[in-house]
Amino acid sequence: MSALFQPLRLGGLELPNRITIAPMCQYSATEGCATDWHMIHLGGLALSGAGLLILEATAVSPEGRISPGDLGLYSDANEAALARVLAAIRAHSPIPLAVQLSHAGRKASSRAPWEGGTQIPPDAPAGWPTLAPSAMPHAEGEAPPEALDPEGLAKIRDDFVAAARRAARLGLDGIEIHAAHGYLLHQFLSPLANRRQDAYGGAPENRMRFPLEVFEAVRAVFPAERPVWVRVSATDWVEGGWDIEETVAFARALGERGCAAIHVSTGGVSPRQSIPLSPGYQVPFAARVKAETGLPTIAVGLITEPEQAEAILADGKADAVSLARAVLYDPRWPWHAAAKLGAQATAPKQYWRSQPREYKDLFSGAAHGQR
Numbered sequence: 481m482s483a484l485f486q487p488l489r490l491g492g493l494e495l496p497n498r499i500t501i502a503p504m505c506q507y508s509a510t511e512g513c514a515t516d517w518h519m520i521h522l523g524g525l526a527l528s529g530a531g532l533l534i535l536e537a538t539a540v541s542p543e544g545r546i547s548p549g550d551l552g553l554y555s556d557a558n559e560a561a562l563a564r565v566l567a568a569i570r571a572h573s574p575i576p577l578a579v580q581l582s583h584a585g586r587k588a589s590s591r592a593p594w595e596g597g598t599q600i601p602p603d604a605p606a607g608w609p610t611l612a613p614s615a616m617p618h619a620e621g622e623a624p625p626e627a628l629d630p631e632g633l634a635k636i637r638d639d640f641v642a643a644a645r646r647a648a649r650l651g652l653d654g655i656e657i658h659a660a661h662g663y664l665l666h667q668f669l670s671p672l673a674n675r676r677q678d679a680y681g682g683a684p685e686n687r688m689r690f691p692l693e694v695f696e697a698v699r700a701v702f703p704a705e706r707p708v709w710v711r712v713s714a715t716d717w718v719e720g721g722w723d724i725e726e727t728v729a730f731a732r733a734l735g736e737r738g739c740a741a742i743h744v745s746t747g748g749v750s751p752r753q754s755i756p757l758s759p760g761y762q763v764p765f766a767a768r769v770k771a772e773t774g775l776p777t778i779a780v781g782l783i784t785e786p787e788q789a790e791a792i793l794a795d796g797k798a799d800a801v802s803l804a805r806a807v808l809y810d811p812r813w814p815w816h817a818a819a820k821l822g823a824q825a826t827a828p829k830q831y832w833r834s835q836p837r838e839y840k841d842l843f844s845g846a847a848h849g850q851r
């Protein structure tokens with residue numbers, strides 16, 4: 481029996497298999513509202529047979545967007561636009577759906593990657609002033625963010641709560657809180673971005689305080705049976721930065737507060753990072769978090785082959801894998817993985833006739849006849 485195709489329980493949510501689709505920004509929203517692109521893109525991924533589809537980083541406020549084209553969940557219009565996309569998906573796919581709630585902090589007000597990805601200055605027409613734990617820019621020469629004061633912190637907590645309430649109303653099955661890749665909550669965690677002198681800076685417990693407050697606030701308003709979990713960067717890949725020991729301590733604190741899983745990525749907080757890329761290069765971090773906290777972990781990063789994913793799970797290094805680029809390149813990755821590993825995949829009935837002759841039982845429930 482393939483480990484990849486075993487169900488996985490995250491809190492009250494059962495995933496039919498352990499392939500998750502990682503959150504992927506599309507930079508294609510209008511004022512935070514999902515567009516036809518999201519209908520096409522998410523609609524396609526919803527037919528993949530994966531066990532979970534995590535919607536892209538979705539901003540809790542306009543100033544929390546990475547780029548002007550980011551998806552948001554901060555207005556009634558945002559909620560209505562996403563409801564339309566989710567209704568279409570729900571009509572045609574049983575895939576569990578989660579949203580990644582995010583605030584970009586000092587990495588907000590950026591151009592889309594295909595426009596260079598650089599900072600849009602706050603005084604440029606499409607740009608805006610950014611907020612962060614400390615008034616230090618992400619990269620030298622960039623306009624610095626404003627350091628958040630107590631009212632600013634309270635507002636961001638409230639923004640996460642309001643977005644979580646909208647996610648609950650939309651019927652989303654889970655929430656992933658984005659505390660990775662150098663965005664706001666990671667900026668609080670990392671000593672490279674957080675130089676605060678108050679209760680939110682300094683010692684690791686202080687740097688974890690705001691992300692934990694946000695987690696608690698979101699967990700409190702999202703229906704108890706639906707999971708809330710966190711995506712972390714397990715290391716900054718910079719000497720003197722946030723590291724795996726602190727990540728384990730953070731994961732433990734999250735676990736005590738009802739966190740259903742840890743999605744373990746790395747990097748993103750500093751241009752000085754040096755990342756040794758290789759297949760599955762972040763898996764050892766997921767394995768550490770899993771071994772030391774007992775929490776379900778999702779491993780991500782250059783996981784591209786079914787046998788590789790299977791081995792990660794069979795060896796007990798993680799409880800699920802998530803794929804980003806590989807699944808954009810091949811949206812039927814879960815079908816092909818099921819074929820290779822001798823398992824069954826979920827496919828829409830409209831596509832059942834595509835089942836290859838050599839995989840007679842590939843699509844669960846597949847049948848067809850004609851006169």
Ligand SMILES: Cc1cc2nc3c(=O)[nH]c(=O)nc-3n(C[C@H](O)[C@H](O)[C@H](O)COP(=O)(O)O)c2cc1C
Pocket residue numbers: 502503504505506536537580658660661711745780781782783802803804805806
């Ligand atoms: C197009 C694209 C958009 C991404 N957007 C997000 C995002 O919204 N949130 C996030 O946490 N990571 C984002 N990532 C990172 C991926 O989720 C993933 O962690 C990374 O690509 C490594 O996995 P991979 O090797 O399977 O691509 C994005 C990656 C890609 C390729």
